[in-house]
Amino acid sequence: GAGVSQSPSNKVTEKGKDVELRCDPISGHTALYWYRQSLGQGLEFLIYFQGNSAPDKSGLPSDRFSAERTGGSVSTLTIQRTQQEDSAVYLCASSLGTSGAKQFFGPGTRLTVL
Amino acid sequence: GENVEQHPSTLSVQEGDSAVIKCTYSDSASNYFPWYKQELGKRPQLIIDIRSNVGEKKDQRIAVTLNKTAKHFSLHITETQPEDSAVYFCAAIGWYGGSQGNLIFGKGTKLSVKP
Numbered sequence: 001g002a003g004v005s006q007s008p009s010n011k012v013t014e015k016g017k018d019v020e021l022r023c024d025p026i027s028g029h030t031a032l033y034w035y036r037q038s039l040g041q042g043l044e045f046l047i048y049f050q051g052n053s054a055p056d057k058s059g060l061p062s063d064r065f066s067a068e069r070t071g072g073s074v075s076t077l078t079i080q081r082t083q084q085e086d087s088a089v090y091l092c093a094s095s096l097g098t099s100g101a102k103q104f105f106g107p108g109t110r111l112t113v114l
Numbered sequence: 115g116e117n118v119e120q121h122p123s124t125l126s127v128q129e130g131d132s133a134v135i136k137c138t139y140s141d142s143a144s145n146y147f148p149w150y151k152q153e154l155g156k157r158p159q160l161i162i163d164i165r166s167n168v169g170e171k172k173d174q175r176i177a178v179t180l181n182k183t184a185k186h187f188s189l190h191i192t193e194t195q196p197e198d199s200a201v202y203f204c205a206a207i208g209w210y211g212g213s214q215g216n217l218i219f220g221k222g223t224k225l226s227v228k229p
Contacts, residue, residue: 033216045208056216105158
């Protein structure tokens with residue numbers, strides 16, 4: 001079956017612009033996660049959604065970052081007034097649930113802020 | 115919250131040798147520990163995971179061991195091959211609002227296998 005998909009694969013934007021990144025999780029997966037990976041670095045947790053529960057936003061680095069998940073499926077990560085330090089690969093993952101369910105990653109969106 | 119430390123940051127071995135990567139975690143309530151392999155420019159791929167009710171798990175040339183008392187777990191790759199060259203990440207599961215959720219990752223180990 002289809003894995004996690006993300007779009008766009010690459011995004012170049014100018015400092016100060018807003019961007020939207022999209023994630024389509026594996027069908028039937030109730031949990032969805034966003035992580036950020038800066039060049040040569042590890043994966044930094046941003047936010048996760050589980051079913052209809054309130055999302056865990058504890059990893060969002062500033063109030064310029066927000067995310068929503070419509071209909072329990074597709075998610076959009078929005079970064080407002082982008083800064084150069086926002087340049088990174090943004091990875092989405094999904095799992096059947098939480099509590100130790102296996103997480104599968106999408107290919108990521110490479111964001112470059114000029 | 116949970117914190118995961120990973121060592122070494124780089125590891126170079128000869129083809130056919132074994133490689134060991136070690137991680138420690140801080141939250142004794144964590145009970146799920148996956149390992150991901152990430153090749154250059156690719157997404158992280160889950161290669162093996164272990165839950166706290168077992169001490170060791172093997173899958174062909176890959177094994178993971180867990181010491182709950184010491185709060186550390188390790189990845190063992192035997193008979194390494196050039197295609198094992200990649201960055202490996204360990205992770206532990208974090209908690210939010212009384213339930214488990216996101217993964218907390220180590221900073222990664224760049225493994226190079228020389229032919």
